[in-house]
Structure formats: structure tokens, C-alpha cells
Amino acid sequence: MQQQEYDLAIVGGGLVGASLAIALQPLAEKLNWKICLIENQPPRDEPSIKDWQPSFDARSTAISWGTRLIYEQLGLWQDLKEHANPIKHIQITDRGFLGSSQLHNTEQQVAALGYVVPNLWLGKVLWQGLAAAKNTQVLAPATIHYVSFPNPEQAFLEGELEDKPLALKAKLVILADGGRSGIKQQLGIADDVHDYEQTAIIANVRMSKPHQSWAYERFAADGPMALLPLAGRDMALVWTRTNEQAANDAVLGDAEFLQAIQKSFGNRAGRFQKVGERFAYPLKKVRSKEQVRQNLVLLGNTAHYLHPVAGQGYNLAIRGVITLAEALAKGAQQSREQGLAFHPGDLPLLEKWQAARQGDQAGVIGFSHGLIALFANDTPLLGHARAAGLIGLNLTAPLRRWITAKAMGV
Ligand SMILES: Cc1cc2nc3c(=O)[nH]c(=O)nc-3n(C[C@H](O)[C@H](O)[C@H](O)COP(=O)(O)OP(=O)(O)OC[C@H]3O[C@@H](n4cnc5c(N)ncnc54)[C@H](O)[C@@H]3O)c2cc1C
Numbered sequence: 001m002q003q004q005e006y007d008l009a010i011v012g013g014g015l016v017g018a019s020l021a022i023a024l025q026p027l028a029e030k031l032n033w034k035i036c037l038i039e040n041q042p043p044r045d046e047p048s049i050k051d052w053q054p055s056f057d058a059r060s061t062a063i064s065w066g067t068r069l070i071y072e073q074l075g076l077w078q079d080l081k082e083h084a085n086p087i088k089h090i091q092i093t094d095r096g097f098l099g100s101s102q103l104h105n106t107e108q109q110v111a112a113l114g115y116v117v118p119n120l121w122l123g124k125v126l127w128q129g130l131a132a133a134k135n136t137q138v139l140a141p142a143t144i145h146y147v148s149f150p151n152p153e154q155a156f157l158e159g160e161l162e163d164k165p166l167a168l169k170a171k172l173v174i175l176a177d178g179g180r181s182g183i184k185q186q187l188g189i190a191d192d193v194h195d196y197e198q199t200a201i202i203a204n205v206r207m208s209k210p211h212q213s214w215a216y217e218r219f220a221a222d223g224p225m226a227l228l229p230l231a232g233r234d235m236a237l238v239w240t241r242t243n244e245q246a247a248n249d250a251v252l253g254d255a256e257f258l259q260a261i262q263k264s265f266g267n268r269a270g271r272f273q274k275v276g277e278r279f280a281y282p283l284k285k286v287r288s289k290e291q292v293r294q295n296l297v298l299l300g301n302t303a304h305y306l307h308p309v310a311g312q313g314y315n316l317a318i319r320g321v322i323t324l325a326e327a328l329a330k331g332a333q334q335s336r337e338q339g340l341a342f343h344p345g346d347l348p349l350l351e352k353w354q355a356a357r358q359g360d361q362a363g364v365i366g367f368s369h370g371l372i373a374l375f376a377n378d379t380p381l382l383g384h385a386r387a388a389g390l391i392g393l394n395l396t397a398p399l400r401r402w403i404t405a406k407a408m409g410v
Helices: 015-031 065-074 077-083 119-132 243-250 254-265 313-337 347-376 380-395 397-408
Strands: 004-011 035-038 060-064 085-087 089-094 100-104 114-118 136-139 142-148 155-161 164-175 191-207 214-219 225-229 234-242 272-275 279-288 296-298
Touching: 004 015, 004 155, 015 035, 015 065, 015 119, 015 136, 015 313, 035 142, 035 164, 060 065, 060 119, 060 313, 065 077, 065 114, 065 313, 077 114, 077 119, 085 225, 114 119, 119 136, 142 164, 191 243, 214 254, 225 254, 234 243, 234 254, 243 279, 254 272, 279 347, 313 347
Parallel strands: 004 035, 004 164, 035 136, 089 214, 164 296
Antiparallel strands: 060 114, 085 114, 089 100, 142 155, 155 164, 191 234, 191 272, 191 279, 214 225, 225 234
């Protein structure tokens, strides 16, 4: 079988793979690169971008102010903002203790601390951007089963496209498969894993009163609960439960479930009136021990998977995307200046990019993990210390600014 040859092959067209293809388009045009993106579950055919309306059941992602700036750079924000619901205020509380902290956009002199965007809308805008990325050929529905590196110049990819065998060659493979394909394991790349033995329950809820762009983060010994503002009176619920509690919750009817969240959260956001479809995600912290090799990069969930409590996974990943596109552009320019041929899978270039990403990754992963550990401990003394900390947070501008900056991803 003939193998199609590409400069880059992106395995996975989820949030991260699709963003990368768009971010690489200017460079691909300049260097006349051929890129292919292979996705096994392309977005469903839904109403066009013009008549699309968020469904009550759609899951959503909180994107930071920093991510908004990246989307502006990629030319996607104009469309994305149509269904991006601003977070203007964040309240952090600790159940059973007095402390509470509030963060406001006005303190940071920005229009919003972040935004909550339905995932379907994000996907729609990204895939529309992908269709305009002329140097990228989208192969979908297609699945890659094996990746091998038989020589230092190219990787071989094997899989299927619409049930027919597919064979490709690429100078650089970007694995953006969300860590779900087994390719990482095939390549012998190990992970650092911490299992929280918890499950995140995600659902949209309708409240009795308008949220006025408030987001709530409520910590409790058995796990945190976040409520994020959506359109109208709807909010996105992220409720962390022990695996046992989540199994019990799964059999509750909607009315009982609404009662349970009301009891856990209290009344500060109003009454919980309606709940949509519930989704459950087992929670782990996963970080790949290797994220680059000659002709290979791991990006997004396949490189790092975080607890969603601080809403940082995708925000971290998109910074990986944009910096990788910048590193490749810089490498190409330096090669041109030195009169050398440029190879995008060049290991020293990829290692340099990866080394520069370490601080951000360690900081965000540590921040998300630290929040869970700090608030998971139920001893009264620690509870009061946390309360003092949260009250202190209200009083101590530099500490509050630090948390806000983390939340904003800047
Ligand atoms: C409950 C929960 C809530 C979250 N909330 C937030 C939040 O508020 N803010 C935030 O920043 N982050 C959040 N995250 C993290 C965020 O969802 C991830 O960072 C993001 O989905 C990563 O995208 P990805 O493209 O790397 O992976 P994925 O979304 O998993 O995409 C991978 C893609 O690859 C495709 N694929 C897989 N294998 C193959 C193959 N062999 N061949 C071809 N295609 C393949 C899949 O079909 C898929 O489309 C949350 C995560 C969870 C679990």
C-alpha cells in the first residue's frame, strides 16, 4: 500500500489537536508544509455555526483570560465569544468553616476573569477554523492504531480510514489523542499517576435566580463543588465525589439529586430547580514521563491530565499548543538564516520547547493538586487555618492576586 507523506501528522482532532492545526497554519503556508489531522470521532453534523444554540445538556469548559488572548491571536475569538459566558466574580468557600474569598474582574482591570464555553460550541468553532486551514488535510473518521519510527527522518503511522487500511509517513507526529488510543503505551512511554479515587459528576443545572456572572468554588472534606455561569439562569456543575458516593448518586432520580446538591452547596446561588444529563469522570492526575522524542510530541490530555477542580487542563494544554507552534516557527527561521534544511522533528528543538514548558506544567499541576490536598483534610484546626487563609485571601492583596492570576491563566 502506498504511504501518503506529510510534514506533520496530528493524531486526534479534539480541542488540542484542532487548535494546533489552526495555530500552525501560518507557518505551514510559509514553508509549504503538508499537515494531516486524523480524528476518529469528528463532530456530529449539527446546525450551522450561524443557527447553533447551546443545548441544556452540553458540557462546558472554563477558559481563562489568557486562553481568550490566544484565541484572539488565532482569529477564533470573534466566533467563540458568541457563546462564551463571562466569569466576573469568583467566590471560594470552605464548608463548615467561616472563611470565604471573593475575586473580581474589576480588580484585575479585565472584562472577565474567564469564560465558560459549551464544548460543542468550542468544537464547532475549532472545526470551522480547521476547514479554513488549507495546508491541513483532515482524515475522518479515521483511526491510527500503530506509530513506529523506523528511521531518524520519518515516523510511520498505520490505521484505517472509513474501514479501509491507512498508511502515512510524517516527519513529526503530534499525539493529541487524549491518551485514549494506547499508542503511548505501545511506544513504552510511562506515566506518573495519582488516583484520587474520586469521580467528577458534571451536569448543567438551572437556578432560581440569575447568577450575575458569579462562579462558585465550594470545598468540602469529601470533595469540592464548582458552579460556573452559563447562559440565562443555567450553571455548569462540577461535583467531586468519592467513587462510592458517585455510584450512589448515579441511581438517584433528578429530584433527589437536586436535593443532594442543594444540601451540599447551600442557598447562596439560589434554589437548584432543574438538572440535565449527568456525566461521570474518574479523577486522576497523570503526567507522561516523556513528552518528546525524535519526531514525536505528546500534547494535551495525553501529556497531562488534571483534576478539573481548578478548570486548568485545557488552559494549560493550549499554552503548550501555542508555544509549540512558536518554537517550530523560530526553529524554521533560524535554519533559514543559517542556510540549513529545517526538520520539524528535530530532537534538540523539541527538547528545548519541552524544557521551557516544565515550569508552567509543574506550577499548574501542583496548584490543582495542592487545592485538593489543602481542602480535603477535615481536622478542625486545619479548617480554621484555611478559614484564616481564605479570610486572609480577602485581605491580602498579593496572595489574592496570585490565585487570580492562576485562575486567569496569565
Ligand atoms: C470533568 C472535566 C472537566 C473539565 N473542565 C475543564 C475546564 O473547565 N477548563 C479546562 O481548561 N479544562 C477542563 N478539563 C480538561 C479538558 O477537558 C482537557 O484538557 C481537554 O479535553 C484535552 O483535550 P485533548 O484534545 O487533549 O483530548 P481529548 O478531548 O480527549 O481529544 C482527543 C481526540 O483524539 C481522538 N482520538 C483518540 N484516539 C485516536 C486515534 N487512535 N486515532 C484518531 N483519533 C483519535 C478522540 O476521538 C478525541 O477527539 C476538564 C476535564 C474533565 C475530565
